[in-house]
Amino acid sequence: MLSIRDVAVSFAGVRALDGVSLEAHPGRILGLIGPNGSGKSTLLNVVAGVIAPEAGTVLLDGRPLPAGAPHAVAAQGVARTFQIPNLARRLTVAQNMLAGARRQPGEALATLLFRPGRAQRAEAAAVRAAFDMLDRLGLAHLADHPAGSLSGGQQKLLSMGMAMMADPRLILLDEPAAGVNPVLVAHQVVFLKAMAAEGRTVMLIEHNMEMVADVCDEVVVLDAGAVIARGSPAEIRRDARVMRSYLGEIG
Numbered sequence: 001m002l003s004i005r006d007v008a009v010s011f012a013g014v015r016a017l018d019g020v021s022l023e024a025h026p027g028r029i030l031g032l033i034g035p036n037g038s039g040k041s042t043l044l045n046v047v048a049g050v051i052a053p054e055a056g057t058v059l060l061d062g063r064p065l066p067a068g069a070p071h072a073v074a075a076q077g078v079a080r081t082f083q084i085p086n087l088a089r090r091l092t093v094a095q096n097m098l099a100g101a102r103r104q105p106g107e108a109l110a111t112l113l114f115r116p117g118r119a120q121r122a123e124a125a126a127v128r129a130a131f132d133m134l135d136r137l138g139l140a141h142l143a144d145h146p147a148g149s150l151s152g153g154q155q156k157l158l159s160m161g162m163a164m165m166a167d168p169r170l171i172l173l174d175e176p177a178a179g180v181n182p183v184l185v186a187h188q189v190v191f192l193k194a195m196a197a198e199g200r201t202v203m204l205i206e207h208n209m210e211m212v213a214d215v216c217d218e219v220v221v222l223d224a225g226a227v228i229a230r231g232s233p234a235e236i237r238r239d240a241r242v243m244r245s246y247l248g249e250i251g
């Protein structure tokens with residue numbers, strides 16, 4: 001379980017997060033919504049260890065996640081995607097997917113020198129896992145294409161798969177549906193539900209309210225750096241305060 005407790009962040013004296021607390025549970029998908037500038041990305045960056053909060057803690061399964069140390073946070077089983085996918089555009093789709101795999105034993109020099117068979121087996125398993133993931137995402141037919149030649153939506157799907165290759169306990173997604181056509185959003189929905197069904201905790205920032213309603217078990221609404229509502233997607237749609245702060249975007 002992810003527990004965010006009383007997290008506060010300021011930028012040059014401006015409060016971006018003002019004592020935010022929330023919980024996200026394994027096997028469930030939590031949506032984080034709110035108007036532009038309400039602090040959603042900042043909160044994601046705190047959890048991912050990119051921003052060290054000036055107050056508050058983030059716990060994963062009861063243990064504090066290191067603050068301001070993204071690699072250490074990733075090593076605890078936290079993966080994320082970005083608004084703009086972080087891909088090696090000239091490498092193939094399959095090579096990108098492989099790069100998402102958790103450090104393989106083959107990368108350790110000692111293993112390579114003294115246990116070459118083990119390193120080879122691990123590499124073969126990683127290649128299989130990468131192709132399985134491409135299959136799940138409906139991208140297998142593009143395996144040999146440069147990642148940069150994919151559509152924006154396909155790149156977002158690829159980056160989701162890459163994040164999943166590390167077998168994370170917690171996955172953080174920043175606007176996966178933005179600029180993506182409805183067919184690929186439907187792929188994302190199926191994929192995210194499957195990830196949650198495997199017992200992972202999923203937290204996503206999303207402006208696409210149709211996707212939020214479709215995929216999220218629970219929604220937390222931020223406004224001006226504070227949580228103003230939480231509940232099921234249906235409850236959030238009925239919340240008058242949310243409607244007031246968020247009317248233009250909730251549709």
Ligand SMILES: Nc1ncnc2c1ncn2[C@@H]1O[C@H](COP(=O)(O)OP(=O)(O)OP(=O)(O)O)[C@@H](O)[C@H]1O
Nearest residue numbers: 011012015016034035036037038039040041042043
């Ligand atoms: N690196 C930064 N330096 C200064 N101010 C920042 C920085 N990052 C965010 N902010 C400010 O913090 C507040 C919260 O921003 P944040 O990006 O977290 O909001 P958001 O809800 O993710 O917005 P959006 O939906 O537009 O992505 C905003 O007022 C923003 O201008």
